[in-house]
Amino acid sequence: MGLRKTIESRLTAVERGIRSLQANDTRIITIIKDLQEGFARMENRFDQIYNHVDGFMKLHETLDIKFRVI
Numbered sequence: 001m002g003l004r005k006t007i008e009s010r011l012t013a014v015e016r017g018i019r020s021l022q023a024n025d026t027r028i029i030t031i032i033k034d035l036q037e038g039f040a041r042m043e044n045r046f047d048q049i050y051n052h053v054d055g056f057m058k059l060h061e062t063l064d065i066k067f068r069v070i
Contacts, residue, residue, distance in 0.1 A: 007046055011039055 018032050 008043075011043060015039065 015036070018035060
């Protein structure tokens with residue numbers, strides 16, 4: 001879960017940087033909104049990857065335990 005925390009902290013830092021921009025130009029505002037939406041999708045995908053890896057690790061541990069019992 002360390003990797004997930006590192007990614008989250010980097011995304012948070014980027015988001016803070018985006019929010020701190022004084023954007024008056026509509027093109028910049030559009031770019032910022034697109035980036036924010038992209039980061040939200042990317043965070044969702046990281047969550048999905050984390051859940052898959054976590055599930056795989058739990059399955060692996062469960063199968064390992066069952067083989068030892070048999």
